[in-house]
Amino acid sequence: MARPRAFDETAALDAATDCFWRSGYAATSVRDLGAAMGLGAPSLYNAFGDKHALFTRCLDRYLDGNMRARIRRLESTLPPRAAIERFLEEVVARSLADPRGCLLVNTALEVAPHDAAIAELVADRLSELEGFFHRCLSVGQRDGTIAARRPARDVARLLLTTIMGLRVLARAHPEPALLKGAARQALSLLDPAAPD
Template sequence: MARPKAFDEERAVDAAMRAFWSAGYEGTSTQDLCDATGLGRSSIYNTFTSKHELFDRALRRYITTKNASIFEILDGNLPARAKVGALLRLTIEAPEEDPIGCLVVNSTVELAPRDPGVAATLREDQNRRLDALTAAIRAGQRSGEIDASKDARTLAHFVITTISGMRVAARGGAGKDTLEAIATTALSVL
């Protein structure tokens, strides 16, 4: 008879997510994961089978968690320009307890070029965000709030790329004033 797990698997995934978010996939050792989760190596490997599987679960958790606030904004009743502004504010006002930067951006740079599974997860995530943001921008174009002569999908790509760049800038030490200026410039493009 197998012994029941004596730990909360979801809390372990959350702890691993924060470790990967802080140090990246390659920069996070198995010992780092043990320290972050409070689990021994055997518990990690018996539950998740590999560091990569744990990373995959952590990345999906990150995407689900972060996208919840994004889709709440995009599905809300704000005008389109205000929705884009609110998305930019999420980056500027990231919770202080969160690691600086973005696990999606970090994983896109570190793993996507050589890991087809991670690349597919990231592509699926980006397409969902692009579709929702494109729809919001098109609504803003129909209402006259956003320049209708510009391609909505291109504008959505621009906004998402700007947010990614802001997260990289924050990780590199950019302060709120710099991030505010970037956000203001991005909004002026719409």
């Protein structure tokens, strides 16, 4: 009969996520992870698999609790245009508040170019974000609250690019006026009354 786990899995995953987020994937060793999680290497491997499997689980859990939760909240509580605006506002605020940046963006820059499985995971998650923008834009264009001059798919991709750019820019130059100004310009494309 298998023994029950003698550790708090949620706390262990939180600690591992923080290690990866703070130091990056390559610079985080299994020893670092074990120390942060309060687990020896054998226990870590038995519970979570290798470093790659643990990282994948941490990244997916981070995205479920952040990006996906935010999308669900905004889509269920706000009209489409307001949901997009609030998403960008929250990205700017989070970018300024947390010097570690976004774990998804950090992963896209550090790990994805060298790891096909992680690259696929990142691409899938970015597609989810693009899908959120596309759904909001399509509805807003139909009801007249969002400009219909440009294809919704193209604007969704521009908003995705804006999010990624804001997150990267905030790491190097966390200036509120800069980030807010960039977000404001992207959002100006939504205004039905704005000139072309």
